[in-house]
Amino acid sequence: MDLQDVLYAVTTVSLISGFNHGHSSTPLFVLFVALLAVLNVRLFLTPVAPIFIVPPMIVFLVIHLASAFRSGAGDGMFFLVQAVILLTFVWLFVARYSMRPMHGYFTAAGVGLLGLLAYVAGWHVMHGFYFSWKRLSDAKAVFDVLPLILVVAARSRNAFTRSIFPLLVVVLVAAIFISGERKAYILLVVVSPLLINLRNPLTYALPFLLLVSAPIAVSLERSGYVERQIETLQGFAEGRVVKTISNEGRSAAVRVAIQTFKQHPIFGVGTNAELTYVRRYDPTVAAPHNEWLRVAAENGIIGLFFYGATVVWGLAGVLRGHVLGRSRSRSERAVAFTFAAMLLIYVSLEAFDFIVLLAFLMIPFVQYLRLDPVEAQAAPVRAPRARHAAGFRRLQGVAAAGSPRRAP
Structure with a gap:
């Protein structure tokens, strides 16, 4: 440490x-x-930079940002600043811990x-x-x-x-x-x-x-x-839904979010506008505590498709046996599964805020993190695909010597 x-x-x-x-x-x-x-300015030029090209996430963020500006210049600038801050952290975190x-x-x-x-x-x-x-x-x-x-x-x-x-x-x-x-x-x-x-x-x-x-x-x-x-x-x-004060409030919010989506199914009502919009129906309605519904209501079926595709992109890679030219142990995949499940549950059952957006942005990159608790040093990388080759030649220069780890 x-x-x-x-x-x-x-x-x-x-x-x-x-x-x-x-x-x-x-x-x-x-x-x-x-x-x-x-x-860590150098991490913005990391050899593993190509892993950050996640097409569905990029498309979703563009839709989400454009929709925020459609709601108002203030909403647009707020989301833009928020996204830059969170993407900066995700980039630095993943760039560091995908290599060590x-x-x-x-x-x-x-x-x-x-x-x-x-x-x-x-x-x-x-x-x-x-x-x-x-x-x-x-x-x-x-x-x-x-x-x-x-x-x-x-x-x-x-x-x-x-x-x-x-x-x-x-x-x-x-x-x-x-x-x-x-x-x-x-x-x-x-x-x-x-x-x-x-x-x-x-x-x-x-x-x-x-x-x-x-x-x-x-x-x-x-x-x-x-x-x-x-x-x-x-x-x-x-x-x-069991009848409690918390559950009944969320149940009402879910019903109104679904109604909003049905009325604006293609493009939604605009990023960050869902809560304002639904309170025209009921001033007491809180957030639905479900990002899938919020995205559907605010960005419509188009935004929801790319949101879901981003999550699937990340979950599909969680249990991969090899990533970035190295073998992944069973312990690493167990921790990766838990980490990804935690993020998925959070975005599915929590209200929209800074933390929820960070959880979503992190999901595609869990597969690249070196999450094995017993890995003491960086393992050497095997021959990567062509589009990563130049960066990995530089990475191999600093990787530790030895054979790739075997799954315990």
């Missing part, structure tokens, strides 16, 4: 560090992105995210909120990252990480359940088979689990929280 790993980790964590009830942490993120850009292992970043980001988790949990407990830890604005997104932390830890060969893995499972799974963050529930269920680690049987953590969970379970059961969460998850499985 070096200072650059720490800086990239701090930049990532800063985006979800909005502690103060709706006060955005975006300015802090923008400051760190500017610093990264100044320190991410284990240093994992360490730094893991410490930062666990520290943020401790703050979020401590704040809620100190203010008398013993469950449903979602009152600190963007900071609640820390729960959505916890399953990814568990998958990375499950594949780590670090002695300390292996020794505390059972404890991590108990604490982080309990935190996800207590938080009430349903996107984290879904991701945890999806990736749970990847958490099996015979070197650290969960039975080792049983005494701790009983000690911690007993009073929490009694408190949650008395409040009806457990029953409500189980009912919500059962509703998801059955394809229905």
